[in-house]
Amino acid sequence: MHLFWAITQRSFQRHLTYRAATVAGLVTNLFFGLLRAAVLIALYNARPEVAGITVQEAITYTGLTQAIITYISIFGWYDLMQSVYDGDVAVDLLKPMNYFAFWLAQDVGRAVINLLLRGLTIMLIYALIFNLTWPTAPVQWLALVSALALALLVSFAWRFLVNLAAFWTPNARGIGRFAFGITWVLSGFYMPLRYFPDWFVTLCQLTPFPAMVNTVVEIYLGLLTGPALLHALLQQVLWLAILIIAGHLVLRAGLQRLVIQGG
Amino acid sequence: MWFTVNIYRRLIAVQLKAQLQYRAAFLLEIAAAAITLFMFFGALALVFHRFGQLGGWSLAEVAFLWGLVELAFGLMDLTFSGFDPGDFGQRVRKGSFDQILLRPLSPTLQLLGADFPVRRLGRIIQGGVILWIALALLDLTWTPLKLAYLPLVLVSQIGFFGGLFIIGATITFWTVESIEAINIFTYGGSELIAYPMHIYPAGLRRFFTYIIPAAFLNYYPALFLLDKPDPFHLPAWTPCLTPVAGFGLLGLALLFWRFGIRYYQSTGT
Numbered sequence: 001m002h003l004f005w006a007i008t009q010r011s012f013q014r015h016l017t018y019r020a021a022t023v024a025g026l027v028t029n030l031f032f033g034l035l036r037a038a039v040l041i042a043l044y045n046a047r048p049e050v051a052g053i054t055v056q057e058a059i060t061y062t063g064l065t066q067a068i069i070t071y072i073s074i075f076g077w078y079d080l081m082q083s084v085y086d087g088d089v090a091v092d093l094l095k096p097m098n099y100f101a102f103w104l105a106q107d108v109g110r111a112v113i114n115l116l117l118r119g120l121t122i123m124l125i126y127a128l129i130f131n132l133t134w135p136t137a138p139v140q141w142l143a144l145v146s147a148l149a150l151a152l153l154v155s156f157a158w159r160f161l162v163n164l165a166a167f168w169t170p171n172a173r174g175i176g177r178f179a180f181g182i183t184w185v186l187s188g189f190y191m192p193l194r195y196f197p198d199w200f201v202t203l204c205q206l207t208p209f210p211a212m213v214n215t216v217v218e219i220y221l222g223l224l225t226g227p228a229l230l231h232a233l234l235q236q237v238l239w240l241a242i243l244i245i246a247g248h249l250v251l252r253a254g255l256q257r258l259v260i261q262g263g
Numbered sequence: 264m265w266f267t268v269n270i271y272r273r274l275i276a277v278q279l280k281a282q283l284q285y286r287a288a289f290l291l292e293i294a295a296a297a298i299t300l301f302m303f304f305g306a307l308a309l310v311f312h313r314f315g316q317l318g319g320w321s322l323a324e325v326a327f328l329w330g331l332v333e334l335a336f337g338l339m340d341l342t343f344s345g346f347d348p349g350d351f352g353q354r355v356r357k358g359s360f361d362q363i364l365l366r367p368l369s370p371t372l373q374l375l376g377a378d379f380p381v382r383r384l385g386r387i388i389q390g391g392v393i394l395w396i397a398l399a400l401l402d403l404t405w406t407p408l409k410l411a412y413l414p415l416v417l418v419s420q421i422g423f424f425g426g427l428f429i430i431g432a433t434i435t436f437w438t439v440e441s442i443e444a445i446n447i448f449t450y451g452g453s454e455l456i457a458y459p460m461h462i463y464p465a466g467l468r469r470f471f472t473y474i475i476p477a478a479f480l481n482y483y484p485a486l487f488l489l490d491k492p493d494p495f496h497l498p499a500w501t502p503c504l505t506p507v508a509g510f511g512l513l514g515l516a517l518l519f520w521r522f523g524i525r526y527y528q529s530t531g532t
Contacts, residue, residue: 020440021443024442024443024444025443027443027444027447028443028444028446028447028451031447031451032451032454034464034467035451035454035455035463035467038458038462038463038464038467039317039458039462041462042317042318042458042459042462043310043314043316043317044314045314045316045317045318045319047314050313050314051313171285171288174288174291174292174295174382177292177295177296177299178295178296178298178299181295181296181298181299181300181302182298182299182302184299184302184303185302185303185305185306186302190303190306191306191307191310195309195310195313195314196306196309196310197309197312200309
């Protein structure tokens with residue numbers, strides 16, 4: 001555990017040094033956030049509420065999703081894949097640490113710094129432009145923090161699994177692009193899942209993707225309370241367990257066939 | 264002229280040959296790209312059921328904007344990929360742009376032939392299908408003028424985004440690192456004009472009309488082709504500005520590019 005935090009801290013500091021990239025990324029995130037807010041406002045067209053979500057909540061949703069985009073990082077992460085192709089994987093596997101935990105520790109550092117620097121800044125700037133919705137009850141804040149943490153873990157476990165494809169094929173990037181590409185819509189990042197027809201939501205719930213974004217959104221906006229809230233958190237835990245087990249099995253199979261090129 | 268065409272054809276042929284080595288992987292990637300991109304429009308269509316309209320426009324009308332710009336951007340990405348600011352920045356950093364300057368052939372032509380990513384077909388297919396659906400649903404009254412105007416709009420958009428790519432690439436001569444902010448104009452601009460311009464706050468709309476003239480490339484052509492009134496009351500000849508904005512930006516970009524090459528200092532790697 002000590003080792004885990006040491007790696008997390010290093011990763012945190014490493015990402016802290018990319019200041020220019022952070023500012024540029026922030027501007028891009030904000031631009032797309034404003035664009036998405038305009039589209040949602042135009043869809044509402046002065047209607048006060050659609051599918052239980054008010055315009056104000058819809059605007060808040062665009063800010064919140066843009067704020068956590070780099071935190072959950074589900075739309076492209078190829079670091080592990082790259083380490084397999086570089087051969088760095090050989091050294092990583094020799095480290096006195098579980099391979100999954102080794103990558104997770106780095107990802108937690110990366111995620112936390114991005115949430116603090118980019119996430120909070122985006123929400124603050126959003127609050128200057130729009131009238132936002134904020135969580136009120138202490139229980140809601142508690143649930144939100146748990147959901148955010150679980151969302152990162154589920155997202156990481158999924159990314160870990162996808163990246164393991166590099167053990168089988170010399171060009172797993174295409175697989176990655178597809179696996180990460182479908183998350184935009186299915187996770188509820190592109191539009192809140194509540195807007196969709198029931199059959200589509202049911203379909204989404206059969207995938208781990210809503211646990212990465214939609215659960216956080218619905219808890220933040222206060223759309224989930226009581227048993228529904230508990231159910232959503234449990235679903236995140238369930239997906240986390242499934243993905244960790246799947247990742248473990250796939251890794252074991254992959255290690256059987258891993259060939260490191262010398263050099 | 265014939266020499267140029269011939270060289271370009273040969274550069275592209277080499278690219279195609281290399282990319283078609285792994286045929287199954289290649290086809291799979293195109294299909295995957297088309298599916299992922301199509302999911303966005305599919306999702307918008309599903310959500311439209313709840314809302315019924317977007318800023319007063321029907322789904323088919325938005326599909327027209329969306330399909331046209333996606334098709335144009337895909338075609339642009341296919342041809343101008345050598346200038347993609349991210350990739351080009353890497354070329355400057357690694358010094359491989361020096362190689363290009365040493366060859367007895369126009370650097371512009373070499374870069375146009377340097378990359379021809381056929382997997383962009385996914386985006387082209389997606390854009391084409393959505394545009395085709397939109398045209399089928401819209402039941403437009405076609406006149407010879409409109410029939411001639413639509414392809415002109417498509418080519419103007421390709422020139423416009425190609426020009427933005429070239430400007431982004433040229434800036435890396437000075438910054439070395441590719442600047443992420445240019446993505447706001449290229450990828451951001453293409454996303455922005457996939458929706459009707461009147462839904463945006465005035466500042467954003469004016470910026471993308473008068474400073475970056477993106478509004479003239481998709482919104483005004485759509486108003487003309489779909490016989491819709493202009494909520495901002497610009498003159499009736501505004502649709503004529505489409506090729507002016509598209510090719511004008513491309514022309515300026517090429518001038519800037521030549522200026523950049525003249526002042527280019529290698530990184531020395």
